[in-house]
Amino acid sequence: MLAVTILGNNSAVPAHNRHPTSQIIQIQDHKFLVDCGEGTQMQMMAYKIRPGKINHIFISHLHGDHYFGLIGLLTTLGLNNRKHELTIYSPPFLQDIIELQFQAGDTRLPYPIHFTMLTDEGIIFQDKKVTVECFRVNHRIECWGFLFKEKKNIRKIDPQKVVEYNIPSSHFEMLQEGNHYVSPSNETILNELLTVPGNHASSYAYCADTGYFPQIAEKIKDVDLMYHESTYLHAFEKKAMERFHSTSRQAATVAKQANAKKLLLGHFSSIYENIEEFKTEASEIFENTECAIEGVCYIA
């Protein structure tokens, strides 16, 4: 299971009580923060997200509506006397910006920050249960999407069957990986008799700010849940293209090409006070679409 909580769904500027981009991804033992527009720490407070539990922050690009809230959050974590390391993944420059501001305020944090610069597509974080990959999208400045995946779950040992077939425990790991058991007398016992399937491994793709870029579909093929920006409705397709943003229909097209299970739209332009039409337009191309609403937790 994987859960995405929306902290901001507006583009560029705060408006209509909508905030700039930020999301919390809860996956296995992790609470990841993706982007951190101005006011993110206030939004966390409003939705009872405890920032101390966040150990990894992913910043897609250095337009302000995706990171101006970071310096305030980092400062607050320090004032809360955080001690454990925080890792920040971002394009270059962010470390310089943050360090210059701490220098200006003569601020010394009580916890270490590890900055990781995004340079190549591929895995940027993994442990036994989870991988995070980054992939390039098509924006006016360097910009990255992130793909969060639970690792394919190993098969589960059936405890009654392994006793019944007298399987030595030294072979359990091999069974969990899906192999058959071959006994000393050369008898094969099929894996399916000894194990049951593990849980579904969930996945989530955050496609950041991007113009229409069908190459994204290959990177996130068969993803359970994807977030794709949809700054404009179809009528403003030309403006979207000029500004390296997408329309509702373009987001839906990428979701269809990716064979995603569900699409979340966000990053709505402030010209739209009402965002219902985004869902209507996108659903014509990709039915299982929702508009990302602040404070709502979406499950994959």
Place this chain on the structure above:
Amino acid sequence: MLAVTILGNNSAVPAHNRHPTSQIIQIQDHKFLVDCGEGTQMQMMAYKIRPGKINHIFISHLHGDHYFGLIGLLTTLGLNNRKHELTIYSPPFLQDIIELQFQAGDTRLPYPIHFTMLTDEGIIFQDKKVTVECFRVNHRIECWGFLFKEKKNIRKIDPQKVVEYNIPSSHFEMLQEGNHYVSPSNETILNELLTVPGNHASSYAYCADTGYFPQIAEKIKDVDLMYHESTYLHAFEKKAMERFHSTSRQAATVAKQANAKKLLLGHFSSIYENIEEFKTEASEIFENTECAIEGVCYIA
């Protein structure tokens, strides 16, 4: 008349639905912004302050709770297609911080920003009706207070009397400055016969973040309205001193020494969910005290 609207009254971090420091000072034709903590542009929206009318921003010091909202506000002004110049007064470093962030986002503003570095105490802005002075306070890093004053109003011509005494209009300016009229036949007509007093010239002192620093009183003598930080109650006087902050009683003492007409307390620590006790403590020393409440407009 002079009006101060509080946009943030909390210290260090946002808490209890209170925000970091920011204030709007309306004086004559001006709308000045003083400090700009994270979320200031959202607070302006909440309280219907139009940021396009602000042409001068005063930043007291470079602790984040006093300026982390500035970069977002400047960006929004650009997205709103502002064309006219904005002047920012601050300690050194701020220009570097702002420019680095615009460089990282490849952002080109459609309006010019003029950065003015605070170096000496004294007048930093004036026109025919208003002066703004800066003065040093006592904080962990370089920090400035600001004194906003209407210029002593010129006397008003009494239109009936100048006709009655047959005064040529070329002498009106001299009369407004308080001089008597001497006729060609060497007859003196007293100023008081020809003019009436102008309105009271109002003044406001923003004393920023500071430890107890009685020298402030001399700089702002007889001010109509003063804002003094009051991060802690009296019980935490030691902690206040260590952190270069003030208590309610210390703020009141400075107000008394300054012979101020009215005191506003603010910059409350997040350890206090309820702030009423601040007024109680301060009023014992300086009666005309109020706690600065967000969204409220205080008149001097």
